[in-house]
Amino acid sequence: MSTRERILDYVTKNPGITFRKLAQELNIGIGNLQYHLRHLEKEGKIISKRLGGKKYFFPAGFEEEYRRLMIAISNESQRKILLLLAEGDKNQSEIAEKLNLAPSTIVYHTKRLERLGIITKIKDGKNTVYSLNCDVNVLVRIIREYKPKIWDKLADKLIDLTLAFRGEEE
Template sequence: MERRNEILHAIQAKPGITFRELARELGIGIGDLQYHLRRLEKEGRIFSRKVGKRRYLFPRGFEEEAQRLLIAISTETRRRILLLLLEGQRNQKDVAEKLNLSQPTVSYHMGELVKLGIVRARKDGKSVIYSLSYDPEVIARVIRDYRPGLWEKLADNLIDLLAGMGEEE
């Protein structure tokens, strides 16, 4: 029971944590963690969402809007894409060039962001234009409330992005 409470507190402290990340942070074996998570889910104290190959864990009653955003910002590439889209809409080629990513990588991550409802995609001739479907203030609030450690990373990414834009002109 003590181990289960430790797991629950970790999920409450970091909603949207992935299964693997939780196992690493708590130093718990995969089988042991699976057992306790099943029990916590049966008790209705937590729930999980599987997106792609990752399983994200949330405390009971966690807000839907924040769930999707926490899943979206769980990877560095998606955070960088969202940061770029905060400046305005972009096409896939532009995102790939600005972030020094391959177009297939951008396509994959954009597809995941569209599925989560964080980004909108609209056809414009042969290209697809992407834009945020969330208010930037909501994104900022979720990061501030649930991932305050990301502020510094995002600030560094923004500085890198702005420095890169200055070099092109």
């Protein structure tokens, strides 16, 4: 298998992978990887999207909505915010409190999610309320299908919570 075929195969199996992670996972030099990615894009075999200093790669034909969600869930804080908003609309302080994050961190991540078009915000005086702007079922399916390690972590946390409520925590 040629280097270019390896890259295409890996991007196809790992949509939304960042440039750095791709270089690390395939153990390919930066310049060499850039060269092949540029050719794969020109050939229409992959698509890239830049956001916040990172470049994400997807196989051609990967739906736009899925690309946006993959970028969003690649960050743990953003993923947590999305899963929290899946329960219902929340204001900034509720999100900060439930996720134990600083308000400035919430502002940073919600701005990124807004730019992706995944959440919307409504200002009501000093209060800002965020809501999910995507189908919850699609979000869950994306996490389950493309980020199974994340799904496993969520399942483990649910088990730990269940044990803690029963008083069986070790």
